[in-house]
Amino acid sequence: YFSRAPIPLVRDDPKRAAVPGLHFIHLGLYIYTRETLSRLTALPTGTLEEAEKLEQLRALENGIRIRVWETAHQSVRIDSPDDLPGALEQLRGGTTGLGITQA
Template sequence: MKVIAMIPARYQASRFPGKLMKDLVGKPVIERTFEAAVKAGLFASVYVVTDSQEIKKTIENIGGKVILSKKEHSCGSDRIAEAVQDIEADIVVNVQGDEPFIDTESLKKLIKTFKDDTKRTIDLASLKVKMTDIKEINNPNNVKVITDTDNFAMYFSRSAIPYVRDKDVSTSYFKHKGVYAFRKEALLYFYNTTMTPLESAEKIECLRYLEVGKKIKMIETKSESIGIDTPEDLVKAIELLKNV
């Protein structure tokens, strides 16, 4: 089973434009992420997929593999699907370009999920982490997921799900972490479909997979990723890296 990593790296970002090229203790964020993915030792190859000549040059200068997107894309799945069409791979792992502190143990769990799936019932695997802070649960920027008894995703939402009608009933809330592992054929199927109604309403790309009948296995992790979505996040990342 050949496993590769794809790092979608769009230059513009609505909340923090150009964040992937911001300095993170002597190196751009995207360079830190690429190096961390390679260092993890889990992938046959690691690629950066970008729409930016500046990012392309940065990765090429350190000997990395980089693919320049030919089209404009609305989501990371489309960007990496375009890039992976002619690359030999069984499993494609989407590593977020703005998360330079890679959680190797969680990635190992995702990959093992496919190795154990001898009947090929899983199209995608992704991560979830338990939430307890009510403000975080109600924050629409945090995508929540509910699963069935076998930990297959039933629905993703920006709303707090499940809704607890009777307040004496105990329930758990899980945040979806945007790290995916795909069977290549499922990723290409997604690329050749159009945006679905629930995906359009919630602006959550994994809903399209559910709406077209794909199976998403959710793996619980206790590790909270450190993403760089704002200038404040970058300051925190700098302090963390300095103390490593």
């Protein structure tokens, strides 16, 4: 399951919203076959996708498997088009350790 909220919730200690080794940050890179992408885009929005606003939940709600791996790489958070300029600035400035170069 993917969520925008920490899972599991550390109910009795809100300061521990993200616990290393217990909670992971989602860094998404989605690669679909043409057939799977066609199927996925034809499916209606599910309850979980509607609640979380995470399109990969549509796949999970419909039995489409998603593979996940752990990585030591850092990421820059982009949740909306408005986040992109700041993320690009972070990447260009090297503050994330991800440094990108312009073509």
